[in-house]
Amino acid sequence: MTEQTYTVDMQKLYTATATAYGAAGEKVSTDDGRLDLPLSLPTELGGEGSDGTNPEQLLAAGYSTCFQAAMGIVSKRLEVSLSPNTEVQTQLELHENGDAYDFKITITVKNSDLKGEQLQRLLDETLKVCPITRATQNAEIQVSGA
Structure with a gap:
């Protein structure tokens, strides 16, 4: 069976451009x-x-705000309402993996009026459309030196 790629x-x-400065x-x-913003280790x-x-x-x-925005879009598609007090908390852990580094990410939704299956469906669908979630899976990345 041959593999096919579809474009x-x-x-x-929208395009966002950020630059980090310093060694x-x-x-x-x-x-x-x-x-x-200043950065520090x-x-x-x-x-x-x-x-x-x-x-x-x-x-x-960025992940918290992106996921929350995507959740708002998905809630409209699913015709469910989100509480204005809904919070999305993202915990990002940096782990050493041999010579490389990986993230472990935990997203917790708080103060939502949705519960059980309804909330789980919203979260599952949001994971499918959130651009940061998608980017961490199959991002098209180009790196070059100038």
């Missing part, structure tokens, strides 16, 4: 200036633990 034409909706990542900012990873944030915190924050 789907996708419409680009050890001392600052990160976006091209539109809305995000401009946590003490658990050998850093000084200064006031800056780190990539793991940024990814956890």
